[in-house]
Amino acid sequence: MHSILPFLLAMIVVILLLEMLAAKLRIAYPILLVIAGLMISFIPGLPVVKIDPDLIFFIFLPPLLFEAAWSISFKEMKKWWRIIGSFAFLVVFFTAFSVAFITNYFVPGFTIALGFLLGGIVSPPDAVSTGAITKFVKIPNSTSTILEGESLLNDASSLIIFRFALVAVGTGQFIWQEATMSFLWMVIGGAGIGLLLGWLFVQAHKRLPTDAPSDIILTLIEPYFMYWIAEKVHSSGVLAVVAGGLFMSTRRLLFLNSTSRVRGFSVWESFVFILNGIVFFIIGLQLPEVVSGLRSEGISLNTAIGYGVLVTGVLIASRMISSYAAMIATMIFRPGVVPHARSNRRRFLMPLLLGWTGMRGVVSLAAALAIPITLNGEAFPHRNLILFITFVVILLTLVVQGLTLPYIIGRSKLFDAFSEEPEKEVKRKLNDGLRKHSYQFLKNKYDNELHDHAGLQRMLKHWEEKMEADDDDWMNEKTKLIFIEMLDSQRNYLSELNKDPSINEEFIRQQLFRIDLEEERLKMI
Structure with a gap:
Protein backbone atom coordinates (compact mmCIF):
# COMPACT_ATOMS: atom_id res chain seq x y z
CA MET A 1 0.00 0.00 0.00
CA HIS A 2 2.81 2.40 0.91
CA SER A 3 4.53 1.73 -2.42
CA ILE A 4 1.46 2.49 -4.52
CA LEU A 5 0.21 5.49 -2.51
CA PRO A 6 2.75 7.96 -4.03
CA PHE A 7 1.73 6.75 -7.48
CA LEU A 8 -1.97 7.29 -6.74
CA LEU A 9 -1.26 10.79 -5.43
CA ALA A 10 0.81 11.54 -8.52
CA MET A 11 -2.07 10.28 -10.67
CA ILE A 12 -4.47 12.75 -9.05
CA VAL A 13 -1.97 15.59 -9.55
CA VAL A 14 -1.65 14.70 -13.25
CA ILE A 15 -5.45 14.65 -13.57
CA LEU A 16 -5.64 18.14 -12.07
CA LEU A 17 -2.90 19.43 -14.38
CA LEU A 18 -4.69 17.98 -17.39
CA GLU A 19 -7.90 19.74 -16.37
CA MET A 20 -6.02 23.03 -16.12
CA LEU A 21 -4.44 22.46 -19.54
CA ALA A 22 -7.84 21.62 -21.03
CA ALA A 23 -9.29 24.86 -19.66
CA LYS A 24 -6.33 26.77 -21.12
CA LEU A 25 -6.77 25.15 -24.53
CA ARG A 26 -10.57 25.49 -24.32
CA ILE A 27 -11.20 21.81 -24.98
CA ALA A 28 -13.10 19.25 -22.92
CA TYR A 29 -10.96 17.64 -20.23
CA PRO A 30 -12.17 14.04 -20.99
CA ILE A 31 -10.34 14.35 -24.33
CA LEU A 32 -7.02 14.92 -22.58
CA LEU A 33 -7.80 12.22 -20.01
CA VAL A 34 -8.33 9.54 -22.64
CA ILE A 35 -5.16 10.60 -24.47
CA ALA A 36 -3.25 10.53 -21.18
CA GLY A 37 -4.68 7.08 -20.47
CA LEU A 38 -3.26 5.92 -23.80
CA MET A 39 0.13 7.56 -23.25
CA ILE A 40 0.51 6.18 -19.72
CA SER A 41 0.31 2.65 -21.15
CA PHE A 42 3.68 3.24 -22.87
CA ILE A 43 5.52 4.21 -19.68
CA PRO A 44 7.58 1.22 -18.47
CA GLY A 45 7.82 0.20 -14.85
CA LEU A 46 4.52 1.60 -13.65
CA PRO A 47 2.74 -0.48 -10.98
CA VAL A 48 -0.10 -2.70 -12.08
CA VAL A 49 -3.38 -1.42 -10.66
CA LYS A 50 -6.08 -4.09 -10.56
CA ILE A 51 -9.59 -3.76 -9.21
CA ASP A 52 -12.00 -6.62 -8.72
CA PRO A 53 -14.44 -6.43 -11.69
CA ASP A 54 -17.35 -6.95 -9.31
CA LEU A 55 -16.40 -3.74 -7.50
CA ILE A 56 -16.04 -1.53 -10.60
CA PHE A 57 -19.76 -0.82 -10.93
CA PHE A 58 -20.19 -0.37 -7.20
CA ILE A 59 -17.27 2.06 -6.77
CA PHE A 60 -17.69 4.31 -9.79
CA LEU A 61 -21.23 4.18 -11.19
CA PRO A 62 -23.47 5.16 -8.21
CA PRO A 63 -21.87 8.57 -7.51
CA LEU A 64 -21.49 9.41 -11.21
CA LEU A 65 -25.16 8.69 -11.92
CA PHE A 66 -26.35 10.37 -8.73
CA GLU A 67 -24.47 13.58 -9.53
CA ALA A 68 -25.82 13.56 -13.09
CA ALA A 69 -29.38 13.17 -11.76
CA TRP A 70 -28.87 16.18 -9.46
CA SER A 71 -27.47 18.30 -12.28
CA ILE A 72 -30.27 17.88 -14.81
CA SER A 73 -33.59 19.73 -14.78
CA PHE A 74 -36.38 17.22 -14.21
CA LYS A 75 -38.90 19.82 -15.38
CA GLU A 76 -37.16 20.11 -18.75
CA MET A 77 -36.82 16.34 -18.95
CA LYS A 78 -40.60 16.00 -18.67
CA LYS A 79 -41.02 18.52 -21.47
CA TRP A 80 -38.88 16.48 -23.86
CA TRP A 81 -39.62 13.01 -22.44
CA ARG A 82 -40.62 11.49 -25.78
CA ILE A 83 -37.38 12.13 -27.61
CA ILE A 84 -35.31 11.49 -24.45
CA GLY A 85 -37.12 8.18 -23.92
CA SER A 86 -36.65 7.13 -27.54
CA PHE A 87 -32.91 7.89 -27.46
CA ALA A 88 -32.43 6.41 -23.99
CA PHE A 89 -34.13 3.08 -24.76
CA LEU A 90 -35.04 2.49 -28.41
CA VAL A 91 -31.83 3.95 -29.81
CA VAL A 92 -29.71 2.06 -27.29
CA PHE A 93 -31.38 -1.24 -28.23
CA PHE A 94 -31.02 -0.47 -31.94
CA THR A 95 -27.34 0.41 -31.47
CA ALA A 96 -26.60 -2.71 -29.42
CA PHE A 97 -28.44 -4.82 -32.01
CA SER A 98 -26.37 -3.28 -34.84
CA VAL A 99 -23.08 -3.81 -33.01
CA ALA A 100 -24.02 -7.41 -32.20
CA PHE A 101 -24.72 -8.42 -35.78
CA ILE A 102 -21.83 -6.50 -37.34
CA THR A 103 -19.27 -7.95 -34.91
CA ASN A 104 -20.76 -11.42 -35.24
CA TYR A 105 -20.25 -11.17 -39.01
CA PHE A 106 -16.79 -9.57 -39.11
CA VAL A 107 -15.01 -10.73 -35.93
CA PRO A 108 -14.05 -14.43 -35.93
CA GLY A 109 -15.41 -16.32 -32.92
CA PHE A 110 -17.61 -13.43 -31.80
CA THR A 111 -21.06 -14.80 -30.93
CA ILE A 112 -24.29 -12.80 -30.98
CA ALA A 113 -24.28 -12.82 -27.17
CA LEU A 114 -20.76 -11.36 -27.07
CA GLY A 115 -21.85 -8.80 -29.67
CA PHE A 116 -24.76 -7.71 -27.49
CA LEU A 117 -22.39 -7.54 -24.52
CA LEU A 118 -20.09 -5.21 -26.46
CA GLY A 119 -23.11 -3.28 -27.75
CA GLY A 120 -24.40 -2.75 -24.23
CA ILE A 121 -20.98 -1.45 -23.18
CA VAL A 122 -20.40 1.06 -26.00
CA SER A 123 -23.97 2.16 -26.81
CA PRO A 124 -24.50 4.87 -24.12
CA PRO A 125 -23.09 8.37 -24.83
CA ASP A 126 -21.41 9.91 -21.82
CA ALA A 127 -23.11 12.80 -20.00
CA VAL A 128 -19.88 14.20 -18.55
CA SER A 129 -18.07 14.19 -21.90
CA THR A 130 -21.01 15.73 -23.76
CA GLY A 131 -21.46 18.47 -21.15
CA ALA A 132 -17.74 19.25 -21.03
CA ILE A 133 -17.57 19.57 -24.81
CA THR A 134 -20.75 21.57 -25.43
CA LYS A 135 -19.95 24.16 -22.73
CA PHE A 136 -17.57 25.82 -25.20
CA VAL A 137 -20.32 26.41 -27.77
CA LYS A 138 -23.79 27.96 -27.68
CA ILE A 139 -26.58 25.41 -28.09
CA PRO A 140 -30.30 25.72 -27.28
CA ASN A 141 -31.42 24.70 -23.80
CA SER A 142 -33.79 22.17 -25.34
CA THR A 143 -30.92 20.42 -27.15
CA SER A 144 -28.79 20.46 -24.02
CA THR A 145 -31.62 18.94 -21.97
CA ILE A 146 -32.19 16.20 -24.55
CA LEU A 147 -28.50 15.28 -24.58
CA GLU A 148 -28.20 15.30 -20.79
CA GLY A 149 -31.45 13.41 -20.23
CA GLU A 150 -30.54 10.81 -22.82
CA SER A 151 -27.06 10.34 -21.34
CA LEU A 152 -28.58 9.85 -17.88
CA LEU A 153 -31.24 7.30 -18.80
CA ASN A 154 -29.38 5.38 -21.49
CA ASP A 155 -26.82 4.27 -18.90
CA ALA A 156 -29.60 2.28 -17.26
CA SER A 157 -30.89 0.69 -20.47
CA SER A 158 -27.42 -0.16 -21.81
CA LEU A 159 -26.33 -1.75 -18.54
CA ILE A 160 -29.49 -3.84 -18.47
CA ILE A 161 -28.47 -5.16 -21.91
CA PHE A 162 -24.99 -5.74 -20.50
CA ARG A 163 -26.34 -7.85 -17.62
CA PHE A 164 -28.59 -9.96 -19.87
CA ALA A 165 -25.77 -10.50 -22.36
CA LEU A 166 -23.47 -11.66 -19.55
CA VAL A 167 -26.06 -14.26 -18.56
CA ALA A 168 -26.44 -15.37 -22.18
CA VAL A 169 -22.66 -15.73 -22.60
CA GLY A 170 -22.42 -17.72 -19.36
CA THR A 171 -25.35 -20.08 -19.98
CA GLY A 172 -25.22 -20.26 -23.76
CA GLN A 173 -28.97 -19.67 -24.02
CA PHE A 174 -31.51 -16.87 -23.83
CA ILE A 175 -35.05 -17.62 -22.63
CA TRP A 176 -37.32 -14.80 -23.75
CA GLN A 177 -40.08 -15.40 -21.19
CA GLU A 178 -37.69 -15.30 -18.24
CA ALA A 179 -35.80 -12.39 -19.74
CA THR A 180 -39.01 -10.37 -20.15
CA MET A 181 -40.10 -10.89 -16.56
CA SER A 182 -36.59 -10.19 -15.30
CA PHE A 183 -36.42 -7.01 -17.41
CA LEU A 184 -39.74 -5.74 -16.03
CA TRP A 185 -38.60 -6.40 -12.46
CA MET A 186 -35.26 -4.66 -13.09
CA VAL A 187 -37.00 -1.56 -14.47
CA ILE A 188 -40.02 -1.33 -12.14
CA GLY A 189 -38.25 -2.67 -9.06
CA GLY A 190 -35.16 -0.52 -9.59
CA ALA A 191 -37.15 2.69 -10.07
CA GLY A 192 -39.46 1.85 -7.15
CA ILE A 193 -36.60 1.09 -4.76
CA GLY A 194 -34.85 4.30 -5.78
CA LEU A 195 -37.97 6.40 -5.15
CA LEU A 196 -38.65 4.73 -1.80
CA LEU A 197 -35.08 5.15 -0.57
CA GLY A 198 -34.99 8.70 -1.93
CA TRP A 199 -38.06 9.55 0.15
CA LEU A 200 -36.53 7.94 3.25
CA PHE A 201 -33.29 9.86 2.80
CA VAL A 202 -35.18 13.14 2.40
CA GLN A 203 -37.02 12.45 5.66
CA ALA A 204 -33.72 11.61 7.38
CA HIS A 205 -32.19 14.91 6.30
CA LYS A 206 -35.26 16.83 7.45
CA ARG A 207 -35.73 15.14 10.82
CA LEU A 208 -32.14 14.57 11.97
CA PRO A 209 -30.15 17.51 13.41
CA THR A 210 -27.73 17.55 10.46
CA ASP A 211 -25.31 20.31 9.52
CA ALA A 212 -23.52 20.96 6.23
CA PRO A 213 -20.71 18.36 6.68
CA SER A 214 -23.13 15.62 7.76
CA ASP A 215 -25.54 16.50 4.92
CA ILE A 216 -22.72 16.22 2.37
CA ILE A 217 -21.44 12.94 3.84
CA LEU A 218 -24.96 11.50 3.72
CA THR A 219 -25.36 12.46 0.06
CA LEU A 220 -22.06 10.70 -0.68
CA ILE A 221 -23.30 7.52 0.99
CA GLU A 222 -26.88 7.50 -0.34
CA PRO A 223 -26.22 6.48 -3.97
CA TYR A 224 -24.21 3.48 -2.78
CA PHE A 225 -27.12 2.37 -0.55
CA MET A 226 -29.59 2.74 -3.43
CA TYR A 227 -27.40 0.74 -5.80
CA TRP A 228 -26.52 -1.99 -3.27
CA ILE A 229 -30.05 -2.63 -2.02
CA ALA A 230 -31.49 -2.74 -5.56
CA GLU A 231 -28.80 -5.17 -6.69
CA LYS A 232 -29.41 -7.36 -3.64
CA VAL A 233 -32.99 -8.00 -4.82
CA HIS A 234 -31.82 -8.48 -8.44
CA SER A 235 -33.33 -5.26 -9.80
CA SER A 236 -31.45 -2.45 -11.55
CA GLY A 237 -29.13 -0.59 -9.21
CA VAL A 238 -28.50 1.95 -11.94
CA LEU A 239 -32.19 2.80 -12.28
CA ALA A 240 -32.52 2.97 -8.50
CA VAL A 241 -29.75 5.57 -8.31
CA VAL A 242 -31.19 7.57 -11.23
CA ALA A 243 -34.77 7.53 -9.88
CA GLY A 244 -33.70 8.26 -6.31
CA GLY A 245 -31.35 11.01 -7.45
CA LEU A 246 -34.03 12.72 -9.55
CA PHE A 247 -36.52 12.49 -6.66
CA MET A 248 -34.10 14.06 -4.19
CA SER A 249 -32.85 16.73 -6.59
CA THR A 250 -36.35 18.12 -7.06
CA ARG A 251 -36.68 18.49 -3.26
CA ARG A 252 -33.24 19.83 -2.42
CA LEU A 253 -34.65 23.14 -1.20
CA LEU A 254 -36.81 21.30 1.33
CA PHE A 255 -34.16 19.31 3.17
CA LEU A 256 -30.82 21.06 2.50
CA ASN A 257 -29.98 24.55 3.72
CA SER A 258 -28.02 27.07 1.66
CA THR A 259 -24.70 26.18 3.29
CA SER A 260 -25.13 22.48 2.53
CA ARG A 261 -26.02 23.27 -1.06
CA VAL A 262 -23.10 25.63 -1.67
CA ARG A 263 -20.52 23.38 -0.05
CA GLY A 264 -22.03 20.18 -1.42
CA PHE A 265 -21.84 21.44 -4.99
CA SER A 266 -18.08 21.96 -4.74
CA VAL A 267 -17.51 18.61 -3.02
CA TRP A 268 -19.51 16.66 -5.58
CA GLU A 269 -17.95 18.47 -8.54
CA SER A 270 -14.46 17.60 -7.32
CA PHE A 271 -15.38 14.03 -6.36
CA VAL A 272 -16.92 13.19 -9.75
CA PHE A 273 -14.04 14.84 -11.61
CA ILE A 274 -11.48 12.66 -9.78
CA LEU A 275 -13.54 9.50 -10.36
CA ASN A 276 -13.65 10.19 -14.10
CA GLY A 277 -9.92 10.73 -14.25
CA ILE A 278 -9.09 7.60 -12.26
CA VAL A 279 -11.15 5.35 -14.55
CA PHE A 280 -9.33 6.61 -17.65
CA PHE A 281 -5.98 6.06 -15.98
CA ILE A 282 -6.93 2.56 -14.83
CA ILE A 283 -7.70 1.45 -18.38
CA GLY A 284 -4.42 3.06 -19.49
CA LEU A 285 -2.53 1.05 -16.90
CA GLN A 286 -4.23 -2.14 -18.05
CA LEU A 287 -3.70 -1.57 -21.79
CA PRO A 288 -0.27 -3.28 -21.92
CA GLU A 289 -1.77 -6.39 -20.30
CA VAL A 290 -4.77 -6.20 -22.66
CA VAL A 291 -2.52 -5.91 -25.75
CA SER A 292 -0.41 -8.82 -24.49
CA GLY A 293 -3.57 -10.88 -24.07
CA LEU A 294 -4.66 -10.04 -27.63
CA ARG A 295 -1.36 -11.26 -29.04
CA SER A 296 -1.57 -14.47 -27.02
CA GLU A 297 -4.98 -15.04 -28.63
CA GLY A 298 -3.45 -14.54 -32.10
CA ILE A 299 -5.04 -11.12 -32.72
CA SER A 300 -2.64 -8.49 -34.04
CA LEU A 301 -2.76 -4.91 -32.80
CA ASN A 302 -3.66 -3.59 -36.25
CA THR A 303 -6.54 -6.04 -36.53
CA ALA A 304 -7.88 -5.06 -33.10
CA ILE A 305 -7.64 -1.36 -34.02
CA GLY A 306 -9.56 -2.12 -37.21
CA TYR A 307 -12.33 -3.76 -35.20
CA GLY A 308 -12.45 -0.68 -32.94
CA VAL A 309 -12.76 1.63 -35.96
CA LEU A 310 -15.51 -0.61 -37.40
CA VAL A 311 -17.54 -0.55 -34.18
CA THR A 312 -17.08 3.23 -33.92
CA GLY A 313 -18.46 3.63 -37.45
CA VAL A 314 -21.46 1.45 -36.57
CA LEU A 315 -22.16 3.57 -33.47
CA ILE A 316 -22.02 6.86 -35.38
CA ALA A 317 -24.14 5.54 -38.25
CA SER A 318 -26.73 4.05 -35.85
CA ARG A 319 -27.03 7.32 -33.96
CA MET A 320 -27.47 9.37 -37.12
CA ILE A 321 -30.09 6.99 -38.49
CA SER A 322 -31.89 7.13 -35.15
CA SER A 323 -31.71 10.94 -35.06
CA TYR A 324 -33.39 11.24 -38.44
CA ALA A 325 -35.98 8.61 -37.51
CA ALA A 326 -36.78 10.53 -34.31
CA MET A 327 -37.09 13.81 -36.22
CA ILE A 328 -39.41 12.34 -38.85
CA ALA A 329 -41.56 10.59 -36.23
CA THR A 330 -41.83 13.82 -34.22
CA MET A 331 -42.84 15.80 -37.31
CA ILE A 332 -45.55 13.24 -38.11
CA PHE A 333 -46.98 12.57 -34.65
CA ARG A 334 -45.99 15.65 -32.62
CA PRO A 335 -45.42 18.54 -35.05
CA GLY A 336 -46.09 21.12 -32.33
CA VAL A 337 -42.90 20.30 -30.40
CA VAL A 338 -40.53 20.43 -33.40
CA PRO A 339 -38.10 23.37 -33.00
CA HIS A 340 -38.88 26.19 -35.43
CA ALA A 341 -36.09 26.66 -37.97
CA ARG A 342 -35.74 29.24 -40.71
CA SER A 343 -35.71 26.56 -43.41
CA ASN A 344 -36.43 22.85 -43.85
CA ARG A 345 -32.82 22.37 -44.89
CA ARG A 346 -31.59 23.63 -41.54
CA ARG A 347 -34.16 21.55 -39.69
CA PHE A 348 -32.97 18.37 -41.38
CA LEU A 349 -29.33 19.22 -40.69
CA MET A 350 -29.91 19.18 -36.93
CA PRO A 351 -30.24 15.35 -36.63
CA LEU A 352 -26.95 15.09 -38.50
CA LEU A 353 -25.33 17.26 -35.87
CA LEU A 354 -27.06 15.42 -33.01
CA GLY A 355 -25.76 12.18 -34.48
CA TRP A 356 -22.26 13.60 -34.12
CA THR A 357 -22.68 14.16 -30.36
CA GLY A 358 -22.42 10.53 -29.25
CA MET A 359 -19.14 10.71 -27.33
CA ARG A 360 -18.49 7.67 -25.15
CA GLY A 361 -16.81 7.87 -21.78
CA VAL A 362 -16.45 6.63 -18.25
CA VAL A 363 -19.62 4.47 -18.06
CA SER A 364 -18.47 2.40 -21.04
CA LEU A 365 -15.02 2.03 -19.47
CA ALA A 366 -16.47 0.96 -16.13
CA ALA A 367 -18.74 -1.58 -17.84
CA ALA A 368 -15.86 -3.06 -19.84
CA LEU A 369 -13.66 -3.32 -16.75
CA ALA A 370 -16.54 -5.04 -14.94
CA ILE A 371 -16.46 -8.05 -17.29
CA PRO A 372 -15.39 -11.04 -15.14
CA ILE A 373 -11.90 -12.37 -15.80
CA THR A 374 -13.08 -15.99 -15.74
CA LEU A 375 -16.34 -17.68 -16.69
CA ASN A 376 -17.21 -21.19 -15.51
CA GLY A 377 -13.58 -21.71 -14.50
CA GLU A 378 -12.14 -20.61 -17.86
CA ALA A 379 -10.96 -17.28 -19.24
CA PHE A 380 -13.85 -15.05 -20.33
CA PRO A 381 -14.03 -15.26 -24.13
CA HIS A 382 -12.56 -12.24 -25.97
CA ARG A 383 -12.42 -10.12 -22.79
CA ASN A 384 -9.19 -8.42 -23.88
CA LEU A 385 -10.61 -7.67 -27.33
CA ILE A 386 -13.78 -6.16 -25.84
CA LEU A 387 -11.69 -3.99 -23.51
CA PHE A 388 -9.48 -2.84 -26.36
CA ILE A 389 -12.40 -2.09 -28.72
CA THR A 390 -14.08 -0.10 -25.95
CA PHE A 391 -10.99 2.01 -25.44
CA VAL A 392 -10.61 2.62 -29.19
CA VAL A 393 -14.28 3.64 -29.42
CA ILE A 394 -13.90 6.11 -26.54
CA LEU A 395 -10.63 7.45 -27.94
CA LEU A 396 -12.06 8.01 -31.43
CA THR A 397 -15.41 9.47 -30.35
CA LEU A 398 -13.85 11.84 -27.82
CA VAL A 399 -10.91 12.97 -29.94
CA VAL A 400 -12.51 13.05 -33.42
CA GLN A 401 -16.08 14.02 -32.54
CA GLY A 402 -15.16 15.93 -29.40
CA LEU A 403 -12.60 18.17 -31.11
CA THR A 404 -14.66 18.77 -34.25
CA LEU A 405 -18.12 19.26 -32.66
CA PRO A 406 -17.51 22.79 -31.29
CA TYR A 407 -15.97 23.82 -34.63
CA ILE A 408 -18.88 22.38 -36.63
CA ILE A 409 -21.49 24.06 -34.42
CA GLY A 410 -19.65 27.37 -34.52
CA ARG A 411 -19.07 27.35 -38.28
CA SER A 412 -22.47 26.04 -39.32
CA LYS A 413 -24.37 28.46 -37.03
CA LEU A 414 -27.06 25.80 -37.18
CA PHE A 415 -28.48 26.43 -33.74
CA ASP A 416 -28.70 30.17 -34.45
CA ALA A 417 -31.59 29.30 -36.73
CA PHE A 418 -33.81 27.88 -34.01
CA SER A 419 -36.09 30.23 -32.17
CA GLU A 420 -35.56 30.23 -28.43
CA GLU A 421 -35.91 33.12 -26.04
CA MET A 475 -24.98 46.37 -11.97
CA ASN A 476 -23.19 46.76 -15.30
CA GLU A 477 -19.79 45.23 -16.08
CA LYS A 478 -17.83 48.24 -14.82
CA THR A 479 -19.77 48.34 -11.55
CA LYS A 480 -19.31 44.59 -11.15
CA LEU A 481 -15.51 44.92 -11.53
CA ILE A 482 -15.43 47.71 -8.95
CA PHE A 483 -17.59 45.63 -6.59
CA ILE A 484 -15.28 42.60 -6.94
CA GLU A 485 -12.26 44.85 -6.37
CA MET A 486 -13.96 46.11 -3.21
CA LEU A 487 -14.51 42.52 -2.06
CA ASP A 488 -10.80 41.78 -2.57
CA SER A 489 -10.03 44.84 -0.48
CA GLN A 490 -12.33 43.51 2.24
CA ARG A 491 -10.48 40.20 2.19
CA ASN A 492 -7.15 41.99 2.59
CA TYR A 493 -8.55 44.04 5.46
CA LEU A 494 -9.81 40.92 7.25
CA SER A 495 -6.46 39.16 6.69
CA GLU A 496 -4.65 42.06 8.32
CA LEU A 497 -7.23 42.19 11.11
CA ASN A 498 -6.67 38.50 11.74
CA LYS A 499 -3.16 39.27 12.94
CA ASP A 500 -4.70 40.77 16.07
CA PRO A 501 -4.51 37.94 18.67
CA SER A 502 -7.56 39.27 20.52
CA ILE A 503 -9.88 38.51 17.56
CA ASN A 504 -11.29 35.01 17.16
CA GLU A 505 -10.23 33.67 13.75
CA GLU A 506 -13.54 31.81 13.38
CA PHE A 507 -15.33 35.16 13.08
CA ILE A 508 -12.86 36.22 10.38
CA ARG A 509 -13.48 33.00 8.46
CA GLN A 510 -17.24 33.51 8.62
CA GLN A 511 -16.88 36.97 7.12
CA LEU A 512 -14.57 35.66 4.41
CA PHE A 513 -17.12 32.98 3.53
CA ARG A 514 -19.83 35.63 3.30
CA ILE A 515 -17.64 37.64 0.93
CA ASP A 516 -17.06 34.53 -1.20
CA LEU A 517 -20.81 33.98 -1.45
CA GLU A 518 -21.30 37.62 -2.43
CA GLU A 519 -18.73 37.29 -5.20
CA GLU A 520 -20.39 34.12 -6.47
CA ARG A 521 -23.71 35.97 -6.49
CA LEU A 522 -22.18 38.77 -8.57
CA LYS A 523 -20.92 36.28 -11.13
CA MET A 524 -24.49 35.03 -11.62
CA ILE A 525 -25.84 38.52 -12.47
Missing part, protein backbone atom coordinates in the same frame (compact mmCIF):
# COMPACT_ATOMS: atom_id res chain seq x y z
CA PRO A 422 -32.44 34.67 -25.54
CA GLU A 423 -30.76 33.77 -22.27
CA LYS A 424 -30.16 37.43 -21.41
CA GLU A 425 -33.85 38.23 -21.81
CA VAL A 426 -34.89 35.29 -19.62
CA LYS A 427 -32.48 36.40 -16.87
CA ARG A 428 -33.80 39.97 -17.12
CA LYS A 429 -37.38 38.77 -16.62
CA LEU A 430 -36.36 36.65 -13.63
CA ASN A 431 -34.49 39.55 -12.03
CA ASP A 432 -37.42 41.93 -12.57
CA GLY A 433 -39.80 39.40 -11.07
CA LEU A 434 -37.58 38.85 -8.02
CA ARG A 435 -37.29 42.57 -7.38
CA LYS A 436 -41.02 43.13 -7.56
CA HIS A 437 -41.71 40.04 -5.44
CA SER A 438 -39.25 41.17 -2.73
CA TYR A 439 -40.70 44.68 -2.63
CA GLN A 440 -44.32 43.47 -2.47
CA PHE A 441 -43.43 40.90 0.20
CA LEU A 442 -42.09 43.61 2.50
CA LYS A 443 -44.95 46.00 1.77
CA ASN A 444 -47.70 43.42 2.25
CA LYS A 445 -46.37 41.53 5.25
CA TYR A 446 -44.52 44.19 7.23
CA ASP A 447 -46.27 47.40 6.24
CA ASN A 448 -47.26 48.20 9.84
CA GLU A 449 -43.69 47.79 11.09
CA LEU A 450 -41.97 49.79 8.36
CA HIS A 451 -42.48 53.18 10.02
CA ASP A 452 -41.05 52.08 13.38
CA HIS A 453 -38.07 50.04 12.22
CA ALA A 454 -35.13 51.78 10.55
CA GLY A 455 -33.65 48.50 9.32
CA LEU A 456 -36.85 47.53 7.52
CA GLN A 457 -37.08 51.00 5.99
CA ARG A 458 -33.57 50.70 4.58
CA MET A 459 -34.40 47.23 3.23
CA LEU A 460 -37.55 48.53 1.52
CA LYS A 461 -35.62 51.46 0.07
CA HIS A 462 -33.02 49.03 -1.25
CA TRP A 463 -35.63 47.00 -3.16
CA GLU A 464 -37.39 50.13 -4.38
CA GLU A 465 -34.15 51.28 -5.98
CA LYS A 466 -33.49 47.86 -7.49
CA MET A 467 -37.04 47.63 -8.86
CA GLU A 468 -36.83 51.06 -10.51
CA ALA A 469 -33.30 50.67 -11.84
CA ASP A 470 -32.41 49.13 -15.17
CA ASP A 471 -30.12 46.10 -15.07
CA ASP A 472 -27.29 48.08 -16.65
CA ASP A 473 -27.84 50.95 -14.21
CA TRP A 474 -27.90 48.66 -11.19
